[in-house]
Amino acid sequence: MLRFVIKRLILAIPTLWAVLTTVFVLVRVVPGDPTIAILGDQASEGARAELRDKLGLSKPILAQYVDFMSQILTGDLGRSLSTNRPIADDVLAVLPYTIELTLAALVVGTVLGVPLGVLAAKNRNGFADWFARIFSLAGVSFPAFVSGILLLLVFAVELRWFPVISSANAADPVERLRALVLPALNLGLLMVAYVTRVTRSGMLKALSEDYVRTARAKGLPYRTVVWRHAFRNVLVPIVTVVGLYLGVLIGNAVLTEIVFNRPGIGKLIVTALNQRDYSLLQGLMVVSAFAIVLANILTDLTYGLVDPRVKTQ
Amino acid sequence: MKRHIIAATAAAFLMGVALPASAESVLTVGMAAADIGQLDPHRATTTQDKPVVSWMFNGLVRFKPGSSSLEELEPDLAESWDKSADGLTWTFKLRKGVKFHGDWGEMTADDVVYSLKRAADSKTSSFASDYAAVAAIEAVDPSTVKIVLKQPIPALLGIVANYHGGNIVSKKAAEAIGPDFKTKPVGTGPFALVEYKSNESLTFVANKAYFRGAPKIDKIVYRFIPADASRDLAFTSGELDVVYGRQDQRWVERFKKEPNVVVEVVQPSELSLFHLNRAMKPLDDLRVRQAIAYAVDSKQMVAFKGAATALPPVSVIPTGYLGTDEKAKLYPFDPAKAKALLAEAGYPNGVAIKVLQTSLPTMLNSMQILQAQLKTVGIDLQMEVVDHQSWHAQIRKDLSGANYYSAARFPVADVYLKQFFHSSATVLKPTAVTNFSHCDVADKEIDEASVAVDPVKQKELWYIAQKKIIEDVCAVPLFEQLQVWARHTNVDYGYQFKGAIHLGPVITEATTKK
Numbered sequence: 082m083l084r085f086v087i088k089r090l091i092l093a094i095p096t097l098w099a100v101l102t103t104v105f106v107l108v109r110v111v112p113g114d115p116t117i118a119i120l121g122d123q124a125s126e127g128a129r130a131e132l133r134d135k136l137g138l139s140k141p142i143l144a145q146y147v148d149f150m151s152q153i154l155t156g157d158l159g160r161s162l163s164t165n166r167p168i169a170d171d172v173l174a175v176l177p178y179t180i181e182l183t184l185a186a187l188v189v190g191t192v193l194g195v196p197l198g199v200l201a202a203k204n205r206n207g208f209a210d211w212f213a214r215i216f217s218l219a220g221v222s223f224p225a226f227v228s229g230i231l232l233l234l235v236f237a238v239e240l241r242w243f244p245v246i247s248s249a250n251a252a253d254p255v256e257r258l259r260a261l262v263l264p265a266l267n268l269g270l271l272m273v274a275y276v277t278r279v280t281r282s283g284m285l286k287a288l289s290e291d292y293v294r295t296a297r298a299k300g301l302p303y304r305t306v307v308w309r310h311a312f313r314n315v316l317v318p319i320v321t322v323v324g325l326y327l328g329v330l331i332g333n334a335v336l337t338e339i340v341f342n343r344p345g346i347g348k349l350i351v352t353a354l355n356q357r358d359y360s361l362l363q364g365l366m367v368v369s370a371f372a373i374v375l376a377n378i379l380t381d382l383t384y385g386l387v388d389p390r391v392k393t394q
Numbered sequence: 395m396k397r398h399i400i401a402a403t404a405a406a407f408l409m410g411v412a413l414p415a416s417a418e419s420v421l422t423v424g425m426a427a428a429d430i431g432q433l434d435p436h437r438a439t440t441t442q443d444k445p446v447v448s449w450m451f452n453g454l455v456r457f458k459p460g461s462s463s464l465e466e467l468e469p470d471l472a473e474s475w476d477k478s479a480d481g482l483t484w485t486f487k488l489r490k491g492v493k494f495h496g497d498w499g500e501m502t503a504d505d506v507v508y509s510l511k512r513a514a515d516s517k518t519s520s521f522a523s524d525y526a527a528v529a530a531i532e533a534v535d536p537s538t539v540k541i542v543l544k545q546p547i548p549a550l551l552g553i554v555a556n557y558h559g560g561n562i563v564s565k566k567a568a569e570a571i572g573p574d575f576k577t578k579p580v581g582t583g584p585f586a587l588v589e590y591k592s593n594e595s596l597t598f599v600a601n602k603a604y605f606r607g608a609p610k611i612d613k614i615v616y617r618f619i620p621a622d623a624s625r626d627l628a629f630t631s632g633e634l635d636v637v638y639g640r641q642d643q644r645w646v647e648r649f650k651k652e653p654n655v656v657v658e659v660v661q662p663s664e665l666s667l668f669h670l671n672r673a674m675k676p677l678d679d680l681r682v683r684q685a686i687a688y689a690v691d692s693k694q695m696v697a698f699k700g701a702a703t704a705l706p707p708v709s710v711i712p713t714g715y716l717g718t719d720e721k722a723k724l725y726p727f728d729p730a731k732a733k734a735l736l737a738e739a740g741y742p743n744g745v746a747i748k749v750l751q752t753s754l755p756t757m758l759n760s761m762q763i764l765q766a767q768l769k770t771v772g773i774d775l776q777m778e779v780v781d782h783q784s785w786h787a788q789i790r791k792d793l794s795g796a797n798y799y800s801a802a803r804f805p806v807a808d809v810y811l812k813q814f815f816h817s818s819a820t821v822l823k824p825t826a827v828t829n830f831s832h833c834d835v836a837d838k839e840i841d842e843a844s845v846a847v848d849p850v851k852q853k854e855l856w857y858i859a860q861k862k863i864i865e866d867v868c869a870v871p872l873f874e875q876l877q878v879w880a881r882h883t884n885v886d887y888g889y890q891f892k893g894a895i896h897l898g899p900v901i902t903e904a905t906t907k908k
Contacts (some may be wrong), residue, residue: 121439
């Protein structure tokens, strides 16, 4: 298993390199000038040129690229152009928020999505099935900022169960957990939808297989057949969806982070983009790309846990 | 039984019954931005930066809290001052015993000299050009500072006020902290920064040693909430005490109806100008520019924006600035005349103008009205909509046929005229600021006015400058917009909030929250 992980990590190097090069080129192709965010709109062109020199932005692109890559190779993410703070500090400050939101959404997605999908498949065309289908359609098509505002209106402003500003009392663990509920529901909603769909279709297929009929014929209780025989075979596609989603979630969380006013990687990326903070943007891309690679490795390892056939291969 | 315990725990958890009662007076302010721009007072230019700078710093003189008028300046770090007969030498007597935040010691003339020199240096300041006329700044003794000018300037007190470059920083701190000063600023104001969480919040604590007395508010949390809807909800739910409002009629009306909420619409106004690129066809022709001036209906613009926050423009400088002159008549709305002028210029079937436009929604929708107004006389405004940062960069490369720009500046005609209409500020030049129109018709008057000793003569020169700029149609004024803030009634700023030179309320030692 260790060999597998190492192999995958080595394979990830070209991916990371390609992502970084693309980001490096893209941020420079897009028009924009970091000095406007730093100096404001009343500074003279001369002062801007001076700052560009100081930040190394007037060097040839190739020289900037070499600087950037050699810096990354030494494990240093550099400093933000606009705040001059070490990028690693900024990332580490928000990373716990991103991880906690991602995991919480994942839990919401699986805990609600899997049973709903199984229930729908068991009662095909019944009430539960219709409910699951409508719910998952709504989940996929509802934009996160709309569902987020609705959740806030009902549970934070009207009922006052949860705070509007998620990060207000982050030091108190109970408060922090309370503040996580709505954002996790909001982000998890989309995942519930996907997981329900995959589980339902997988279960429908599994329930019509011969071995299920055999199990039923030999007199096993329906419940055992569903969960022990059929469901275990649906786990692989579920894990695939969850794994895929885990990677995407980091970027997708941005709308939820903005609406619920939570710090996070997604929100930081948007800020960096708005300020044309090239170095911060590049640093964040390194982290995000790495997170996605890691999520994929974890997914692959999970296959081995849920399906013994994968392990023996 | 077990089930009951779980239910009770869950209920307690949901209702948050365990909220600790605290005697600390904490003021929470919500701002419409993702993060701070700059906290170094000599670099801070954005709307989100300016209010907080005013909580942390003092100048030699200050704008009276709640005012944005240069006529209401009052002593701040300086107790008194006098000027020589020729207006070139100014001597300031400093207040004694003023302490900087933390352990940075007492404020002396050295700090003042250091700060003003720092503000005058383009390597450390965005406002260096404001100090171009300063010949020397020196400490006479630890509590006396002398400023010598090469020539008189319109408002010397303005550049030593608690605004932009006039903010006094601790010399020792600025030198010791270096480039990090922008996230670790040290001043003498009523509040000191204790924590900066990027993309999230700033926390300030009361400066108990503040020279006007210890502040009644113990702590300020300044939250960045870029999403309008979330910010409004947080204000409604009471999680914010003070909120940055939207310059929008419906917003103002909605919150005015809420119980326990006070909405304040304050000066200074931002003027929206449509700068016409005189160096590019077809706007190099005066008749086409005049046609645009006649085709713009600013009454309709104001009606669209809403009378609660918008005003009709009076000149090419915002209302209420020192030197703004309503006598410099703007073109009346006259579409027939606009059409005639276009025909005369050789465009009887209309003309197209290509412009770059930011995708920022409030700016884009104003531009869409302008587009519709111009369409009725046959001018086709072809917008290329790009994101805000790209737009900022591209308009400075002289790539747009015309340019819609909205700005408030230091309230003296001199600043607005120099940045937007003096030829030295023309885009692409090394001295460029924001002259997008290549305007050069009033250079002489602008220069003369800025060194005029006689205030009457000075106002006359500013009037001629405005008249010439309007006649040549370097820019067409569209509308003005005031600043909007809201607070819950339990917050009392300690003064009447009528003007916000810092674009937000100044939280002073007298501000209270019940």
